Amino acid sequence: MTGLTVFICADIEGVSGFVDWAQEDEETERVRLAMTEDVNAAVEGVLSERDADVIVNDSHGGKRNVVIEELHPDAKLVRGGPRPRGMISGVEDADVGFQIGAHTRPGYGGVLEHTFSSSSMADVTLNGDPVGEVELNAMGMAAFGTPTALVTGDDRLRDELEAVLPESEYVVTKEARSMRAATCYPPARVRERISDAAARAVSEPIGEYPLGIETDGTVSATVRYHQADTAEKAALWPGIERKTSRKIGYESDDPLEVYSFLRAASKV
C-alpha cells in the first residue's frame, strides 16, 4: 500500500484526435492506443509527483478499449461489463479521481455529445439542471469521498463544467467545430499538459475540489428519451415515475442510487 490512491475514469470521445465513432471501426488500434496514451500521461504525471496506487476504469462502449499491454505498468485496469457502478467502478478506496477523454452532455455543442446512451437518451437532469456524464460521475465519486481533480476533453466541456467543478484541473484536447469535427491539438502536446495537470492535481497538500451539485437531502433525476416506447419500458420498474410520454424520473436520498438509476435507464 502507498499513501495515495488515484482513480482514473477513461472514456474515448474526449481523447486527442478522436472526433467520430466511425474511427473505432476504421482505425480501431490507433484510437485505442490514443486513449491509452492519454491515460498514461495522467499516470506519469501522478507518479512524477507522488508514490501512488493508480486504478484505471475503461468506461467506453464495451469497456475493453485500453490496450493493457501498453498501459503504464504501475496502473491496474478495470475492464469489461456491465458491472456495478459502471464508469466509477473501482473508485471505492480512491483519494482523488480524474476523468480522462470526457465529453459534453447532449445539447451543449461538444464533440460526440451524449449522456450514457446517444441512441436512446435525449437528455438527463439532476435536481432540475441538465447534466452530462462528467457531472454524474463526479457526484458518484463524491459519494465515496473522492473529488474529481482533473478532467480532459474538448473546449465545450470545459465551459460546461465551469460552475460544477470550478477548482478542478482541466486540459483541452481539441476545439469542437461540430458534433463530429474539431480542431485537434497535437497529441504529444496534449499529453504533456495532461501529465503536468495530473502532477498538480496530486501535489501535496491535495487541493479542495468542490462539486457544484447539491446532494444533501433528496436528489432527483429525470431522463428524456428519443422515443416514447423506451420510457414506456423503463417505467415498468417499480419506483420509476413516468413524467411525460418520453420522460421518466426517480429520486432518492442516496446519490449512488440515483447514479444507478441513470445507468439502468441507459440500458433499456
Ligand SMILES: [Zn+2]
Ligand atoms: Zn464513451
